[in-house]
Amino acid sequence: MLRLLDGNAAASYGAKLARTQIVSATPITPASEIAEHLIRFIEAGELRAEFVVPEGEHSTMVICMGASMTGARVFTATASQGLAYMHEPLHFAAGGRLPIVMAVPNRSIALPWCNYPDHQIVVAQRDTGWIQLHCENAQEVLDTCIQAFRIAEDPRVLLPVMVCFDGWTVSLHHEGVDIPPQDEVDAYLPAYTSQHCVLDPDKPKTVGAGADALLYMQYRRQMEEAMDAARAVIKTTDEEFRVRFGRSYGGMLDQYRCEDAAVVLVGMGALAEAARAAADELRLEGAPVGVARIRSYRPFPHAELRALGERVEAIAVVDRSSSPGLGGPLASEVRAVLSGLPRSPQVYGFVAGLGGHEISVAHLRKALSSVSIATGPASEDQWLW
Amino acid sequence: MEVTELKILSELPKEEYFMCGHNECPACGAALVVRLALKVLGRNTIVVLPPNAILASAVRLSSFMVPTASAPMASAAALASGIVRGRRVLGNDRATVVVFGGDASTVDMGFQALSAAAARGDDFLYICYDNESNVNTGDQASSTTPLGAVTPTTPHGKAHVPKDMAIIMAEHGIPYVATASVAMLGDYVQKVQKAALIEGPKYIHVHTVCPCAWKIPDERMLEVGRLAVETRAFPLFEVLRGTLRLTYIPATCLPVDAYLGAQGRFKEISPLGRAKFQEWVNDKWERLYRRHTAGTTSGGVTSE
Numbered sequence: 192m193l194r195l196l197d198g199n200a201a202a203s204y205g206a207k208l209a210r211t212q213i214v215s216a217t218p219i220t221p222a223s224e225i226a227e228h229l230i231r232f233i234e235a236g237e238l239r240a241e242f243v244v245p246e247g248e249h250s251t252m253v254i255c256m257g258a259s260m261t262g263a264r265v266f267t268a269t270a271s272q273g274l275a276y277m278h279e280p281l282h283f284a285a286g287g288r289l290p291i292v293m294a295v296p297n298r299s300i301a302l303p304w305c306n307y308p309d310h311q312i313v314v315a316q317r318d319t320g321w322i323q324l325h326c327e328n329a330q331e332v333l334d335t336c337i338q339a340f341r342i343a344e345d346p347r348v349l350l351p352v353m354v355c356f357d358g359w360t361v362s363l364h365h366e367g368v369d370i371p372p373q374d375e376v377d378a379y380l381p382a383y384t385s386q387h388c389v390l391d392p393d394k395p396k397t398v399g400a401g402a403d404a405l406l407y408m409q410y411r412r413q414m415e416e417a418m419d420a421a422r423a424v425i426k427t428t429d430e431e432f433r434v435r436f437g438r439s440y441g442g443m444l445d446q447y448r449c450e451d452a453a454v455v456l457v458g459m460g461a462l463a464e465a466a467r468a469a470a471d472e473l474r475l476e477g478a479p480v481g482v483a484r485i486r487s488y489r490p491f492p493h494a495e496l497r498a499l500g501e502r503v504e505a506i507a508v509v510d511r512s513s514s515p516g517l518g519g520p521l522a523s524e525v526r527a528v529l530s531g532l533p534r535s536p537q538v539y540g541f542v543a544g545l546g547g548h549e550i551s552v553a554h555l556r557k558a559l560s561s562v563s564i565a566t567g568p569a570s571e572d573q574w575l576w
Numbered sequence: 577m578e579v580t581e582l583k584i585l586s587e588l589p590k591e592e593y594f595m596c597g598h599n600e601c602p603a604c605g606a607a608l609v610v611r612l613a614l615k616v617l618g619r620n621t622i623v624v625l626p627p628n629a630i631l632a633s634a635v636r637l638s639s640f641m642v643p644t645a646s647a648p649m650a651s652a653a654a655l656a657s658g659i660v661r662g663r664r665v666l667g668n669d670r671a672t673v674v675v676f677g678g679d680a681s682t683v684d685m686g687f688q689a690l691s692a693a694a695a696r697g698d699d700f701l702y703i704c705y706d707n708e709s710n711v712n713t714g715d716q717a718s719s720t721t722p723l724g725a726v727t728p729t730t731p732h733g734k735a736h737v738p739k740d741m742a743i744i745m746a747e748h749g750i751p752y753v754a755t756a757s758v759a760m761l762g763d764y765v766q767k768v769q770k771a772a773l774i775e776g777p778k779y780i781h782v783h784t785v786c787p788c789a790w791k792i793p794d795e796r797m798l799e800v801g802r803l804a805v806e807t808r809a810f811p812l813f814e815v816l817r818g819t820l821r822l823t824y825i826p827a828t829c830l831p832v833d834a835y836l837g838a839q840g841r842f843k844e845i846s847p848l849g850r851a852k853f854q855e856w857v858n859d860k861w862e863r864l865y866r867r868h869t870a871g872t873t874s875g876g877v878t879s880e
Contacts, residue, residue: 212665213658241665243657246692250654253647253689257624257658260645263665279648390643390659392620392671399646401635 196368198361201329202294203228205336207238208376211266213258215243217251220306221296221358225268248273252280259289260398262385271298274312284351285320290343291351296362299546307547308357310511314520320414322352323488325459329368331440332356338428344383347420357461371436379435418490425487444495445484452481456559458509459485462550469555480559493528500529505537505562511544518572540572588615598639603794605758605784606705610676616768621672626652626681650685652677653693656700679706679720683741694748694777701771701778707786715789723853724845733844737856745779746815752778754814759801763823783810791840803835808861820867832857
């Protein structure tokens, strides 16, 4: 069924089709509507779930953790300041291996106050142990929310998943979105049965015991292994989604015209659409360029980027965040995974689109062109505005 | 109005759900608070623990015979809410979800989450064992550290009166709030029993002597706790559906000096400080007594 939906509504349809059982979310721009849509579904009897009203995002995540510890399927949403406030329990949820799914419409972080999209605060959650999938439009948001539960609940993974998409640009932008039939989603995503973490008086368990150094190392190592296992799970989940629903998003790294490209633009989120338009224009002018959109920021697409790096001459990484004192975090990570290749391409970093600052086709053409004709190594990341 | 302590205590089940082997100090009031509450609540209980001494001691081991979940310091009550609501949506039978939080994770960092969980009306029991400082990190002051008490963070003695958490919780309009003392176990056990039968948010604030932080010999733990009650420094009351009732009225009112003088943490307190402490005790008792008698005359004082 095709409906005109914005990204927030798409996320709530995804959570509804996934038969979420507990929803809790604190209102925050631009994520507030996600919970409101879900409450309407609950009130209309279309979703058998409870909404728990929290007072702040720290408690929101902890409510989600408690519900997940009973074996319920749990969904939440937040953004920006709320995500920052939630930082401590994000570590708890991942360390507790609780398969919570959270929609995150990306928004900048204060100070100064700014409501508009960038990746500053979501990138800052990279070390929490959450899987981060970045979507570029409302359809991908809906589909990825369904995929996210399958990934999170896979016994090889058991990690929480953030479904990120740019605030406003995607969260409040209406587009035609296909809503898959419930029975098809049920067949794709079976009911969740928690085996590893259930608070049940008949089978008493300690959830979140203390650990000595060795035990702590073992648990953290298991999280790394789960992230590694998630790479394959993310790919097969997306591929099986294509088989059933006819749509897929490139698994870990969504590549466009990269097969014969000499220069590739790497970025995350909605800027990919403008980047593809820029690549098309440059192709018409004879420049062999492509676009690789990082869909899975955690786990990071090591293998895909290395395979790409082995055959291209230059990579332009466009960051929608900056790590003051370093430069673009995405650019530094791309450089890190490409180091040690027999023939590493030059990696040029660009910082753009902070606080919702426009990223136009012209900006991205400029980025792609400047590296096409580059002669020397990249010194420091350039600001593109 | 003497509580019939031994009769009640002897009727407690023999089963233990908080076993020996925990790493608490020999005269730890908190261990007693947890052990007796779980005897009352029984096996169909889920325990939520914010960071505290009981949790910190549990490396690879647990003394709990019921399921336990650890929460961040700031949001133990939120974890309890999530567990209660998750179990309900899955159609599981009612289990008692109980939080054991120290004062720092209840009246300070966890206050916001507890207040919200109470305002949400979720069905859980929160037991705060108030040892009047952050004992797990070295006895630093909390919002319930009393006036004049010397701690590492109040080297000249606490300058302000403690937060009155039980009254604050009662003002949330929740069905049951009580204070209790580790030195008056019969009264405490009765209150836990009463709370367990009520649906909705319940809060019990237990004055819990910490011999280490309060600088008293282990063997005087219960005696000092009793002195707090007898001097009215820590009054015992309950607020059942809005009606306050003092559950113990000392026959003779001892001056607070008897309580303060027994503890090393008050050794710096000046005569003026003692007078201020006594004044705070008197004011508080007067307010509570007025509500107590008002409740009595209106016929609102009942037990369940």
